[in-house]
Every structure is written in structure tokens, then in C-alpha cells.
Amino acid sequence: MKIAVVGTGYVGLVTGTCFAEVGIEVTCIDIDQKKIDNLKQGILPIYEPGLEEMVSRNVAAGRLTFTTSLAEGIKDADVAFIAVGTPPGEDGSADLKYVLAVARGIGEHMNDYGVIVTKSTVPVGTAAKVRTELEQALSKRGVTIEFDVASNPEFLKEGAAIDDFLKPDRIVVGVSSERAEEVMRKLYKPFLLNGHPIIFMDIPSAEMTKYAANSMLATKISFMNDIANLCEIMGADVNMVRKGIGSDARIGTKFIYPGIGYGGSCFPKDVKALIKTAAENGYQMQVLQAVESVNEAQKEVLFDKVKKHFGGDLTGRKMAVWGLSFKPKTDDMREAPSLVIIEKLLAEGCTVSAYDPVAMDEAKHSLGNRITYAKDQFDALVDADALLVVTEWPEFRSPSFEVVGKLLKQKVIFDGRNIYDPIEMKESGFAYHCIGIRTAH
Numbered sequence: 001m002k003i004a005v006v007g008t009g010y011v012g013l014v015t016g017t018c019f020a021e022v023g024i025e026v027t028c029i030d031i032d033q034k035k036i037d038n039l040k041q042g043i044l045p046i047y048e049p050g051l052e053e054m055v056s057r058n059v060a061a062g063r064l065t066f067t068t069s070l071a072e073g074i075k076d077a078d079v080a081f082i083a084v085g086t087p088p089g090e091d092g093s094a095d096l097k098y099v100l101a102v103a104r105g106i107g108e109h110m111n112d113y114g115v116i117v118t119k120s121t122v123p124v125g126t127a128a129k130v131r132t133e134l135e136q137a138l139s140k141r142g143v144t145i146e147f148d149v150a151s152n153p154e155f156l157k158e159g160a161a162i163d164d165f166l167k168p169d170r171i172v173v174g175v176s177s178e179r180a181e182e183v184m185r186k187l188y189k190p191f192l193l194n195g196h197p198i199i200f201m202d203i204p205s206a207e208m209t210k211y212a213a214n215s216m217l218a219t220k221i222s223f224m225n226d227i228a229n230l231c232e233i234m235g236a237d238v239n240m241v242r243k244g245i246g247s248d249a250r251i252g253t254k255f256i257y258p259g260i261g262y263g264g265s266c267f268p269k270d271v272k273a274l275i276k277t278a279a280e281n282g283y284q285m286q287v288l289q290a291v292e293s294v295n296e297a298q299k300e301v302l303f304d305k306v307k308k309h310f311g312g313d314l315t316g317r318k319m320a321v322w323g324l325s326f327k328p329k330t331d332d333m334r335e336a337p338s339l340v341i342i343e344k345l346l347a348e349g350c351t352v353s354a355y356d357p358v359a360m361d362e363a364k365h366s367l368g369n370r371i372t373y374a375k376d377q378f379d380a381l382v383d384a385d386a387l388l389v390v391t392e393w394p395e396f397r398s399p400s401f402e403v404v405g406k407l408l409k410q411k412v413i414f415d416g417r418n419i420y421d422p423i424e425m426k427e428s429g430f431a432y433h434c435i436g437i438r439t440a441h
């Protein structure tokens, strides 16, 4: 089979590369000339563990190519994936201009039957709009070419994207014809051999599934953060509560860790978009509205602790920050809680010295030279009044606290991810503040 993937970001590049990895001929297309030039030289636009090697292996094998030309890329493709961004518009709804522009472009250039698949996260009804764009473009050309549209939302997690794609919990595909189902089943066959399920459904249900999944995950996070905040007030330990409830199989142990709120390019925008879709259709998503407002407040919890610890005045303090990306193993800074925390620290007159293993270049786009970027995690601590742990990168989990204590001006840690043991911290002489546990002040 031959496929085209339009958009070479986190989703498109992983999708294209993983299909090439199983022997399919893939062309990845992007409008960003620099991205494509770099990719041709083996330079990736994103950090994703294992992706660089996989890209170069498949490029060398001739199965993976890159172009900015949509016409060239979709020529003779059995399937064309649309994997461009769907950022939130000003009113919170998903902005479909990139998706629809690609659909129009495909209609302007396709030469034979193909399945046009939305892999981007798009609201219910988008596949119908994609179909209309294609029909209009074909009719302008005065040609009749059969095509199908399908919805195949992506569930990969940044930081574990390759594994998630190659060994998916499930593949969801929305189709409206047997022919499209057959093509999609054939395409995904290599991924199904080890029992990974493919679930076919109607297109609106597939579109909704992605939003429901992300909204459910965001709900778990906000729920747990709400419980954590109450634990702290009431003198309970959220870590104990988490273990206590997680052992119930109906609740489960995953995704119930309290912290400083969700970020990233998906949860915030998808929760907003679902609230908006509902509102436009006369329905109020009350749970999700609360999920969102709890999350907004949670991003400030760590800062509030810092301010309280230092008696309400942070002027002239130096804060060390470990972790900038919205979660470990990615350089993605979109909606990262670190940005909210750092902006608040700067506004209060602090200086900030930050370290992140891979996201510092990305962080510079929003923070510029308003903070200093340390050469390693310990360098960030020199003469700082406190350490804030913002992203739980593995290398931050077990540092030498002796060294940490010597480098900091004061032995104070604010742990936004609960990665340290409060008792050990107390014994090592640190004032330790975390989420959902009343600790030494």
C-alpha cells in the first residue's frame, strides 16, 4: 500500500514513520519548508524517544519520504491522513482551518480513489465538512473521482508515542462504507497481529470517542487534584488515599496522581472544544466546566505555597525550577504549567534559573531571556532560595539531597509532582512542600 500523511508534527511524523516501519510506502507532507528540509537531512522537528533512529532507518530503506508538495505526496495514495493541528480558536472551539485547507488541497490534486482520513482531533461533523471540501474541489476541476472519508483519531502519548502507535490499546476507525473499512483494515493489519483490537464504528462516534477519552482523563486529574487540596486542609495524605482508591478495579491505579494541573497540546484544548460543541448544540457540560476551572486553579497551587512560605514577599528571591515541558520525555511546552508558575514568579520580582533535559529550546519561544537556562539540574540550584520540581523527569527523582542542600541558599523544596518522600525530606532537614499532604513548614 501507499499512503500520504499531511502534517509532520507529533502525530503526523510518528504515524508516517510507524507505517513505514511495517513496510508501507509513506510520503509525509508539510507546508513548513524548513521542517521538510531538516527531515530530509535526518533532523527532527520534535523530540520523541526512539523516533530519530526509526526515521533514518525507514528513509534509508526508501519507504519514508518527505515533501512540501501535496500533489506529489498524495499521488496514487490509497489513504491520505490529515494530521495537522486543530488549535483552539478564540472561543475555545477547535479551529478547523488547517484541516479543511488540506482537504481542499487533496481534492485539487487527487488522481484516483482514496480514503481521506482525519487523524487530527476534530469535532463531530468535521468528516462531513471534509467531504464537502473535497467534492467542491473535484467539481471545480470538472472531474469525477470516487473517494471515502474516515475518522481515525489518534491516542498516542507524547514521550511513549512509538510504542503507543505500534502496540495500541485500540484503533478506532469511523467509516461510512464497506470499501473504506476494507482499506483501513488492510492498512492496520500489521498492528493487529498481536491481538491489538480495531474498533469500527460510524464516523460521528469515532470523532466523539477522542474527545470523550481526553475529557475522561482530564476529569480524573482534576478530580484527584480537588481531593488532594481537601486532603491537605483536612490533614489526610493523598498518597494513601490514592493507593486506597486505586486498588478498586473500577477506579484503577492509573491517572490518579495529584499534581499541578494538566497541560500539553491536547487536554486543555479538547476539554474546551467539547464544552463549546455542547454549548453550540444547546447542552451544558457541567462536569467538564468544573474540570477546567479546577485545572486553572491547580496551576497556581505551587506558586501560592512558595509565596506563603516566604511570608508573602518574593522580591529579589531566586527560584530554581526543575522541569519545563508539560510532562517528562517530551519537549512540548504547549500549555505547560511551568509557564504559569514561572510567569507568576517573575511578576513577583523573582529571578528564575531553570533546567529541563530537552525542552529548554522550546521554552525560549515563550520565556526568552527572562529566565536563565542552567547547564544541568545542579547548576540551576546555585544560590537559589528554593527548588521547585515542576516536571517529573526520571533524573529528578533521586538526586543527592546532600548536594541539593549545599547548593541551595535555603533547604526548601516545592514538589509539584510528589516525587519525594516527606519523611526523608524532613529527616534531611528540608522544608518540603508537596501536593495534598500537610508537610513541614
Ligand code: NAD
Pocket: 006, 007, 008, 009, 010, 011, 012, 029, 030, 031, 032, 035, 083, 084, 085, 086, 098, 101, 102, 119, 120, 121, 122, 154, 155, 156, 157, 158, 265, 266
Ligand atoms: P503539530 O502542531 O505538532 O503538527 C502539525 C503540523 O501540521 C505542523 O508541522 C504544521 O506545519 C503542519 N501543517 C499545518 N497546515 C498544513 C498544511 N496545510 N499542509 C501541510 N502541513 C500543514 O500538531 P500535533 O501535536 O501533531 O497534533 C496534530 C493533531 O493531532 C491535532 O488535532 C491534535 O489534537 C491531535 N493529537 C495530538 C496528539 C499529541 O500528543 N500531540 C495526540 C493525539 C492527537
